[in-house]
Amino acid sequence: MSREVTRDAHGPAYLDEDDIHPEKGDIAVCRCGLSDEHPFCDGSHRRTEDEGDGVYRYVDGERLEVASVTFADGETVEYGAEPTGNGEDG
Ligand code: FES
Structure with missing residues (x-):
């Protein structure tokens, strides 16, 4: 299993004692x-x-299985999932 994760932070989150769960x-x-x-x-x-063993992304809470990934160098890796209906990888 692999999962696409999108974040827009540009630095770390610092934790302190206030973050400890009270119970x-x-x-x-x-x-x-x-x-x-x-x-x-x-x-x-x-x-x-x-x-399973596929590659997943979650959009608005819905799990989608990615059919393929094309990297910046042009290499495409197929994962065997059915493509989604929008013409893009799920
Ligand atoms: S590890 Fe991500 S929500 Fe629990």
């Missing part, structure tokens, strides 16, 4: 890229638990 006593940092509370985990990773 659990820990800080959960999102590693899946889907949290709406970034950089913190909000449980959105649960949507990824049944991902």
Whole structure:
């Protein structure tokens, strides 16, 4: 499984003691890229638990499987997913 993650930050997020969960006593940092509370985990990773070996992107909460990726050097890698109806990779 791979996942497209889009971010527009240009620097780090600094965590401090106020970020510690008051009941659990820990800080959960999102590693899946889907949290709406970034950089913190909000449980959105649960949507990824049944991902297969494909490449995925999430648009407005909907999971799409990417059919192929074309890199800047022109190389295209096919992943076997059916293309989406808009003519672009899903
Ligand atoms: S790890 Fe990303 S929402 Fe939990």
